Structure formats: C-alpha cells, structure tokens
Amino acid sequence: MNIESILALTDFSAGADRALDRAARLAADHGALLRVAYLTDRPGHRLADRLTRLSQRAQQLAREHRIHARGSQRHVSTIGDLIEQAGRADLLVLDPIADHRFGGLWRRAALPQVIAHSPCPVLVVRNERRQAYAKTLLAFDPVVDPRDLVRYASDFETDSSLEVLRIEKRRSSAEEPRPRIPRSLVARAVRNGRRAEGNRAFRLTDPLENRKSRLLAALGQVDAVAQILNEQDYNGADLVVAARQAPALVDTILNGDFAQRLARGLRCDLLLVPHGHLDRSAELAAGRMRGLGCEPAAGLRAASGGLAK
Secondary structure (H helix, E strand, O other): OOEEEEEEEOOHHHHHHHHHHHHHHHHHHHHHHEEEEEEEEOOOHHHHHHHHHHHHHHHHHHHHHHHHEEEOOOOOHHHHHHHHHHHHOOOEEEEHHHHHOHHHHHHOOOHHHHHHOOOOEEOOOOOOOOOOOOOOEEEEEOOOOOHHHHHHHHHHHOOOEEEEEEEEOOOOOOOOOOOOHHHHHHHHHHHHOOOOOOOOOOOEEHHHOOHHHHHHHHHHOHHHHHHHHHHHHHOOOOOEEEEEOOOOOOOOOOOOOHHHHHHOOOOOEEEEOOOHHHHHHHHHHHHHHHHOOOOOOHHHHHHOOEOOO
C-alpha cells in the first residue's frame, strides 16, 4: 500500500467534519499529505471567506494530528472539479454527499457519479465514532483473484481485525464455470499484507454462514449488496471494503447502483477501490524506486506486471 496524498471534501457540516477527522487520522497513520477542498454549489457566495476558513481548518488538523495538511484554493462545484483534484490523490474521503441539500448537480444522486468516476479509492465516512477501525469486512467474488485487494484492506487499518467475505452470485447458464480462489491463498495474502507487528484476527467466511443470507438464498434471492449488509449487521464491522469494478462480477454489483445501495444501506464506513487501481499503484511505486536508482523487490515487480501466479 502506498498512500501519499489524501483529498478530503468539506462543506463545514457536521458530517463533513467527521470525514475530515477520519482523513487526518489516516494521513497520520500513513504519513500522507492531507489536502482539504471546499465543496459548494454556490461558488460565488462568500467564496473568499470560505477558503480562508478552509485554510484555518487545515492548519488546525495539522496541529492536532501532527501531519502535513493544507487547504486547496480551488473549490469543488462540479463532478469534473472533483475528478480533476482526485486525480492527484491516492484516497478520496467524504461523507455521503448524496444526502446533502445541494442544488443542481448535487441533488441528482451525486455519490454514485463520484464513485463511478473517481480515479482513486473512495472512503465514504458515516461512523459517528472517531476511533480507529476495529473490524474490517472485505467482500470479494470467489472466482476473482483477491490478493491485491486483501493486502490493501490489511494495510489500510493495521490494528483492525479482518473478515473476508466470499460473495455468492447467480451466474448465467452461458457463463463458463471458473475455479474458486483457494482459502489458503487468501489467508497468505493477509499474512503478507500486514504492516504492524504480530498477527491480527483474520476470518474467511461464506455468506451462507449467516442465517438471514441462508434464508434469502433458499428463496432464490442471491444479491451481493444484501449479503454484505447482512454480514456487516451480523458481525458489527465499522469498515466495509469492496472493489468498485471487476470483470467477473455482474453489472449490478460494482456500478453506481451497487455503490449507492451500499453507501445508503450500510451503518458504517465504506471503502471502494477502483478495479485496476492497485496495479497502477504498484507500477507507480516501482517507477519511483527505479528513479531513485533502486531495483523493486520481487513482490513489487510481480504486482506491477500483474498478480503472481
């Protein structure tokens, strides 16, 4: 994992303030720069005053968390503004902006648009508690190699326990059967991914271990979002991690509808990682090492060229 820059959005609401605090905690944990941007649909309304207040808030976060933080002098009023600023970040942190009382674009289900187009992982902050994450739930399709995603989730909050949930989904008769990823491979990825010393609690589960999910499956209702919501409600996870796109998943799982349903249905924070982002991050890290005259380690070389077989 290589989080060097975090972009957090605020409109100075209570929800946005929780997102800023979470972003600052993550910046301290990962040694990242925190950039704070002002989110508004009225850019001409007292903009100078708001940007001054933004700079002061960034300085306050820097003092409280002992991090490098600065306020962006470019406000965000459209999806295009947001995507342009997110392109220079390794993580975007925000609260569920689809629930804000914004006018124009923001009133039309902005959250799915943000998630669908963001070039970096998106953390949607809903938790009112501001402590470190204690339980992380990672959801993945059992026919897609999850090692990079598992390592990312493992390193995102190293003091958190990790539960890896195999998502069951209905496959069409025309879809060729694919082998399931072995449990041992997933467990090895967790052990290799931890940054903190010592082994943290790890558990690999199937949705049918949950009574409510078994009932839905018996009724023929195999739905990825419902499986995640049921498992999160069952185990009390305070962070859910999922890939935003993956070729082997049905369209409704990892598009805007999936993200919107998850973000609105979950009672905890949600981290969505774009498909291919982890490969690109590995390539960039390898490039930086070569620029310093260092040869990337074997594991990094394998990641930058695709998953090791």
